[in-house]
Amino acid sequence: MASGKTQLLSCLLLGCLFQLSTGLVFWTAVVEISYTNSQNETIDKYCECGIFGRNAAVERAQGVVTLPSGDPKGCGPDPVYSRHADSPPWIALVKRGNCTFSEKINAARLQGAQAVVIYNVDGSGNLTQHMSHPDTANTVAIMIGNLQGMEIVKLIQNSTGVQMIIEVGSPHGPWMDTYWLYFLSIAFFIVVTASIAYFVFISANRLYSLRRHKRAENRLKSEAKKAIRRLEVRTLKRGDEETTSEVLLCAVCIEAYKAGDVVTVLTCDHIFHKACIEPWLLERRTCPMCKCDILKALGVEEESKPEFNQSSPPEVTVITVAGGEAMYEVPLTDTASPHYDNRAFEGEPARG
């Protein structure tokens, strides 16, 4: 549920971001002109001074610059250029004003122009605008400044043939690098999403193993309690060795035994008060005297092995606890001896 909502939210966010950036990002055009001057010299000029229109094809275009035959603003339904579809590649140069950008662009496109260059109105210097011109069939259309446009118009009016190449410049936006901001936002979004997903995954995993560990611990504890009940329990009588000896003490409470005390005899033959040794064993498993693992000796393994190999039964043995139900499997090599005394204490004589 939560992930669905997050997904929806991220889609909306991405969509908004995309809409915003495509609306605000614009491409510059590198405009290169070449002509032969009156001294028969070839002049080449270029500047990154054009802006592709909002609905323009952002592509390279090349051709002879051509002005409208009548009105320099290139409006109206009549053929406005003395050109045909089979003319050599040409680019229309038209002044802003009188009609929409779309009308100017379509008038030139229908007569076969490779591209349409619209220059700004008088008095606007070299200012340009990000034109909007729907329904212009993916035509290459750029705007240049008034001064740049007028310079080319004058050349053509003086019968100078001007060749123009329009190259795609670079993306720009209202703030310096919209595109980078766009990609940066997406990258940031991906990183944040991945981090959250990773965090959720790790937390869930940890919670799951914690619960499993807790369950295993509880099961182990109940098995241990059952196993401890199987240990021999005696009530000491007057005259028993334990009640008369001055050296025999319960190692847990450090008190001498009295007649009537209930004691538990461990598998290592050490004895302790029943009330003392039972919580001790549940907590620490081992005999306080010889450190022998009493619970292991009773068949209660310390930890269940989650990754044991079920597919190779000949290599494992099953240790059953109390009811005969299979509880733990351990490799045969680990069960060499039925006696679990700690070797470090083997040399010491057993007391008690």
Ligand SMILES: [Zn+2]
């Ligand atoms: Zn005791």
Ligand SMILES: [Zn+2]
């Ligand atoms: Zn012992």
